[in-house]
Amino acid sequence: MSDSLNASEAPRSGPAEPVSPHLPGVSVRHSRAKGEPRFPDGPRADPAGSHFERRIRSFQPRRSRVTAGQADALQRLWPKWGLDIDGQQVIDPAELFGNDAPVVLEIGFGMGEATAQMAAGDPGTNILAVDVHTPGQGNLLNLAEQNALSNVRVANGDAIILLREMLRPDSLDGLRVYFPDPWPKKRHHKRRLIQPEFLTLAATRLKPGAVVHCATDWEPYAEQMLEVLSAHPDFENTQADGGFAPRPGFRPLTRFEGQGLDKGHVVNDLLFRRVPSRNP
Numbered sequence: 001m002s003d004s005l006n007a008s009e010a011p012r013s014g015p016a017e018p019v020s021p022h023l024p025g026v027s028v029r030h031s032r033a034k035g036e037p038r039f040p041d042g043p044r045a046d047p048a049g050s051h052f053e054r055r056i057r058s059f060q061p062r063r064s065r066v067t068a069g070q071a072d073a074l075q076r077l078w079p080k081w082g083l084d085i086d087g088q089q090v091i092d093p094a095e096l097f098g099n100d101a102p103v104v105l106e107i108g109f110g111m112g113e114a115t116a117q118m119a120a121g122d123p124g125t126n127i128l129a130v131d132v133h134t135p136g137q138g139n140l141l142n143l144a145e146q147n148a149l150s151n152v153r154v155a156n157g158d159a160i161i162l163l164r165e166m167l168r169p170d171s172l173d174g175l176r177v178y179f180p181d182p183w184p185k186k187r188h189h190k191r192r193l194i195q196p197e198f199l200t201l202a203a204t205r206l207k208p209g210a211v212v213h214c215a216t217d218w219e220p221y222a223e224q225m226l227e228v229l230s231a232h233p234d235f236e237n238t239q240a241d242g243g244f245a246p247r248p249g250f251r252p253l254t255r256f257e258g259q260g261l262d263k264g265h266v267v268n269d270l271l272f273r274r275v276p277s278r279n280p
Contacts, residue, residue, distance in 0.1 A: 039134075082155075
């Protein structure tokens with residue numbers, strides 16, 4: 001889950017002493033003038049700005065501490081492997097990755113460990129990983145560099161704007177949404193990502209045959225996902241019985257998932273295939 005996407009945490013206020021970037025594992029909290037970017041060469045705080053409507057969002061950005069290693073990766077690697085979702089450009093995946101390999105979009109990658117493992121296990125597939133959690137972005141960039149993962153790009157911002165404004169039709173070979181915020185309170189269900197409107201948008205960007213892979217440890221949300229995906233005309237269940245799928249071997253057991261299992265949660269995977277358009 002991008003538990004990082006969704007857990008709200010107020011930023012600490014007040015000045016902080018600069019921390020040497022050469023001390024690994026030490027949190028970085030520099031004093032900044034008002035309006036000064038957190039990472040001048042890294043991801044922007046609000047890349048889309050006021051260009052688009054302020055709709056109900058499925059994520060809650062949070063500000064949290066960034067280690068020296070993560071800060072260093074953001075400064076050095078963002079210009080090379082990072083992408084701000086500003087909605088002002090259309091992406092050419094071949095140009096972004098430097099090859100014509102299949103591209104899978106992952107929405108919400110947390111700290112990036114599972115993303116890095118999947119990229120290492122399938123070097124012939126490019127992963128465009130989206131999140132708004134700065135420490136996770138830095139951590140994934142670090143992992144990509146340490147493991148020579150040239151098939152990972154890190155996108156910062158709202159995945160809806162990315163899909164709607166910056167990706168061409170039929171440009172994606174897959175979509176992964178692992179452990180999104182379940183928004184368990186009934187009044188917050190409208191914030192859940194997997195909704196008919198989202199699937200309709202995603203379908204326009206997915207090639208026929210592309211697979212949407214969702215996973216959650218919140219059973220009521222899993223049931224809703226199954227219901228919404230099963231009812232959508234652009235998708236079909238890969239499971240003959242119309243139910244949940246076994247966890248595929250390529251999806252690593254994440255730290256967050258392990259915590260859920262320790263609490264007795266049941267993890268459900270859903271694998272649905274994009275069907276060809278029925279319109280003539």
